[in-house]
Amino acid sequence: MLPFAIDRHSVVPIYYQIQQHLLDRIHRGELKPGDPVPPEQELSASLGVSRMTVRQALKSLCSLGVAYSRRGRGTFISGMKLEKNCRQVRSFTEEMQALGLRPRSKVLSFRVRPAAREVSEALRLRPKEPVIRLERIRLAGASPMGVESSYLPQRLCPDLLSQFDPRGSLYQALWQHYGIQMLFADETVEAGLASAQDSQRLRVPVGAPVFLFTRLSYVHGGQPVEYVKSVYRGDRYKIVNRLTRLNRALLTGGSGLVT
Amino acid sequence: MLPFAIDRHSVVPIYYQIQQHLLDRIHRGELKPGDPVPPEQELSASLGVSRMTVRQALKSLCSLGVAYSRRGRGTFISGMKLEKNCRQVRSFTEEMQALGLRPRSKVLSFRVRPAAREVSEALRLRPKEPVIRLERIRLAGASPMGVESSYLPQRLCPDLLSQFDPRGSLYQALWQHYGIQMLFADETVEAGLASAQDSQRLRVPVGAPVFLFTRLSYVHGGQPVEYVKSVYRGDRYKIVNRLTRLNRALLTGGSGLVT
DNA sequence: TGAGGCCGGTTGTCTAGACAAGCAGTCATG
DNA sequence: CATGACTGCTTGTCTAGACAACCGGCCTCA
Numbered sequence: 001m002l003p004f005a006i007d008r009h010s011v012v013p014i015y016y017q018i019q020q021h022l023l024d025r026i027h028r029g030e031l032k033p034g035d036p037v038p039p040e041q042e043l044s045a046s047l048g049v050s051r052m053t054v055r056q057a058l059k060s061l062c063s064l065g066v067a068y069s070r071r072g073r074g075t076f077i078s079g080m081k082l083e084k085n086c087r088q089v090r091s092f093t094e095e096m097q098a099l100g101l102r103p104r105s106k107v108l109s110f111r112v113r114p115a116a117r118e119v120s121e122a123l124r125l126r127p128k129e130p131v132i133r134l135e136r137i138r139l140a141g142a143s144p145m146g147v148e149s150s151y152l153p154q155r156l157c158p159d160l161l162s163q164f165d166p167r168g169s170l171y172q173a174l175w176q177h178y179g180i181q182m183l184f185a186d187e188t189v190e191a192g193l194a195s196a197q198d199s200q201r202l203r204v205p206v207g208a209p210v211f212l213f214t215r216l217s218y219v220h221g222g223q224p225v226e227y228v229k230s231v232y233r234g235d236r237y238k239i240v241n242r243l244t245r246l247n248r249a250l251l252t253g254g255s256g257l258v259t
Numbered sequence: 260m261l262p263f264a265i266d267r268h269s270v271v272p273i274y275y276q277i278q279q280h281l282l283d284r285i286h287r288g289e290l291k292p293g294d295p296v297p298p299e300q301e302l303s304a305s306l307g308v309s310r311m312t313v314r315q316a317l318k319s320l321c322s323l324g325v326a327y328s329r330r331g332r333g334t335f336i337s338g339m340k341l342e343k344n345c346r347q348v349r350s351f352t353e354e355m356q357a358l359g360l361r362p363r364s365k366v367l368s369f370r371v372r373p374a375a376r377e378v379s380e381a382l383r384l385r386p387k388e389p390v391i392r393l394e395r396i397r398l399a400g401a402s403p404m405g406v407e408s409s410y411l412p413q414r415l416c417p418d419l420l421s422q423f424d425p426r427g428s429l430y431q432a433l434w435q436h437y438g439i440q441m442l443f444a445d446e447t448v449e450a451g452l453a454s455a456q457d458s459q460r461l462r463v464p465v466g467a468p469v470f471l472f473t474r475l476s477y478v479h480g481g482q483p484v485e486y487v488k489s490v491y492r493g494d495r496y497k498i499v500n501r502l503t504r505l506n507r508a509l510l511t512g513g514s515g516l517v518t
Numbered sequence: 519t520g521a522g523g524c525c526g527g528t529t530g531t532c533t534a535g536a537c538a539a540g541c542a543g544t545c546a547t548g
Numbered sequence: 549c550a551t552g553a554c555t556g557c558t559t560g561t562c563t564a565g566a567c568a569a570c571c572g573g574c575c576t577c578a
Contacts, residue, residue, distance in 0.1 A: 013530080014532075039557080041557090049533085050532060050533045052311075053532060063322060068479065069558095070540090071540050071558075071559045071560060072540035072541035072557080072560095073540080073557095074559075075559080185502045186499065186502075187499070187501075188499050189448070189497070190493065190497050190498075191470050191493030192493065193468050207452075209451050209452050209469075220337075222337045234449065234450030234451065238447060238448070238449050239446075239447065239449075239498075240447050240448075241446045241447075242443060242445055243443060243444045243446055272561060274561080300527090308562080308563085310565090311561095311563075314530090315561085315562090328530095329528090329570090330569070330570050330571080331529065331571035332527095332570085332572085333527090333529075334528090334529080
């Protein structure tokens, strides 16, 4: 074991330093799937911190899915790939950048309109309350990936039309100008066929397979703030999900009560 | 506030009793979305337990998504629906029963075969190691929903062919006979068009929209045990996801480009 | 009016212990 | 050889504190 030293004067919490150190060792291959993590007491003693602090680090690794612990036996590295965790709320921009591609947008329209019934119901607004609609073609490099229509209550971002350059990242602008950050989103996915309009915008044949997304994004506390409908090319887009069986497992960071 | 009493002699941990008590109050409507939970110190004092124990209860509520806390302000009930959590690993049987439909299966084949390359690589087996293949048409009532092919290493369930009636629930049989329980699964979804064979089996026109699923299920510790490829009707199936934004920028999963 | 400082309340982090419960051996006994 | 008790190690739960960081409102002062 390397003589890993805790920086007690850092602003970074100790448990977080420990967590990062263990993640590093996993990444470097020093800890392989199935390997036991050093026991809590040993870590506690060798690092000179309380056992509860070590536990907090290990617990966070467990809830990330990187490790799992078994009472009476120890804590072990799980064989899970880090790259494939639960899907996140990410903007198109973030998603493309993570893949090393250059995200671009072609703006079709950007204006204020009274909310259609579908939109006002989803966002829990009064009927016909003004919403900002941003309609964009999404491109990776030069090739079109999908068409997106976002709807935001004008009340929450009154001067977005003048503040925001619609070719940039909407999520980034919302965060910078209004402190709005999406915390989670509910998404519905359907399989469909490209319409005549889709086919023109996405440059695929009529009847080509497409994904139809409907997404409702929420901020802290469960208030919905963005409604998105989009059509993505089925030949260039793929959904990857991690499904979990027990929510209980997340609860206590390990094996909780087995009922 | 009700004089809620902790049972100190129960086998149920105290933090869990507190968590359940708060969940009850939310369910009964005493605590509504946006409401603050009593502060940790107050709970700690009124229940006569340590603050760390209260914190463990609140933390578990937060990781369930039921509540969220803000430093310096308090802990609040979030507006999230419990029923709509992340997608779960569920068998077709469980999924249909949850919707109040009668799941049925028509077995197309059930036999041992050497693993194809795609299968052996996914399940991390030796090339051509024997696997059990179960091919089924899935029906809800009388109408076909999809076609599924499951692959399991024979090593893990040697006498499954004789033990298991393939018209029943595979997951239930694996749990009862071998103690195998799927803990999580990685799923890939693509949009496609029905082939001639699909169209016959699913009773849809050739070229109708379909979902193509590829699923790899894991047990405790990350060992893969089941590989499934399936085709589902796009007109009768819909995917609902809850996406979350993770605070730490470690993970880079999600939907992505076909590479 | 506006800016800055202070203060009480809240969550976040951390300590140094304690006992219980589960697991895997070893060892003695039948 | 089989069985059960014992022992050492590990994680799970819990305590009674401590200080730090942060928030919002209030007050003072320019």
